[in-house]
Amino acid sequence: MKKRWLLLLALMLTLALTACSNEGETEGKEEETTATETTNSEDTEKATKSAMMQFYMTVSKTINEKDGELNAYEAAVGTEEPPTAEMKASAEAAAAEVVSDLDSVEIPEALADQKADLEAVVQELKDSYQAKADELKKEEPSLDAANETFTSADEKMGKAFESVGLNPSSLGTEVNG
Template structure:
């Protein structure tokens, strides 16, 4: 009879353990969903910096011919580079227009979108000016500066120092 009670106790204990472990498995997915919801939001400083670097990278990928034109001092050599520089400026404008502000930067989105618009417009103005006999970049440079100031405002809003986009290019 003792063996029977021991066997019955062991079976009851095993059934109890199985039932308890099933409850824990069912509770774990809820815990994972809660953990995902509790994850801290992305650091806006980090996201802003990555966005800024993607802007710099996008411009630098397409502006080599424009930089060569602007850096050339010989007027004859400049004339040869003019068409390629115009295409380069148009390509930069297209790349900048294609950039999107990350959702994590919702507080800075207006400034950053306006900055992208100004910078793209700046390169469009340069592309148009390069089609003229005597290009003047004053309006384009002013538009670029406006965009750079808006980026600076976004950086200051997250307590970062203003970057100098012109120096990065």
Template sequence: MKKFWILLSAITFAIGLTACAAEKEEAQPEKTETEKAAEPAANPKSVMYKFYMSLVSSINEADADLNAYEGADEPTAEDKAAASESAAAVAAKVEGLEVPAELKDQTADLEAALTDIAESYQLKAEELKKDAPALEAADEKFAQGEEKIGAAFESLEMNKPSLAKEL
């Protein structure tokens, strides 16, 4: 019987808390445009970090077959075809990324970096369709993009990341 009363008390308590929380949410008025404008702007370092991590995760979502090809001792023709498709998918994902508005001072560097990185993966996709692919030009293009990302980080007094190590 004690267990029943304890359980009943816990349920009643939970319902009471839920009701109080709902009343508190209803009591808060909607913010006006002036109040929204008066709120502090987002921390650019935080926005930059989130943008960078979204770039890393976008690439990592699609580059598994490419990484497997590049890491294989003797890749097969199927591995090479899958790597080409993987590289094209990465290029499309990177092209779809947008630089956040809060990073207006770094937009030029970041957009140029995204372009270079997307081009590097597109070059890899095209090279992997050849009998003897040469990926050096694609790697150089990637390094250029990585440098531009580093410049954007340094403009915010942040350490340069190594995108290649993240992938």
């Protein structure tokens, strides 16, 4: 009877140890999976932030490549030496070129979740520069409405930045300076 009791006790101890060792393996696998998921999440977050910065730089570069004459015109408005007719014509052409060039801006795949918002930003920027081009055809142009549209696009860009964990940008400072 003692032998059976010892044998049963040994069997129960073996089962208990086996169960504990399997539990340890499961916990280790869970920890490993969690660590891998965290790393993948961090990598995705970094890739998204990087893509947002690249998109922002592409937009600002696209605008800056063409809007120099427009910036010169706007800076001359209200000064002692108002802009000349040539400056006005150059500014109108520059604004139209910006509109055309913004059509080539593509939104990176890493920003799929922000795509609709970023498309709206690009469209508002195009609308702003088109409004400037249209206003500059007039005898007495007013760029106020176009500048409000630009400001709205800039605010939307800032919200897109925040949506990926970045501080808002200032596209106005980047392209008007």
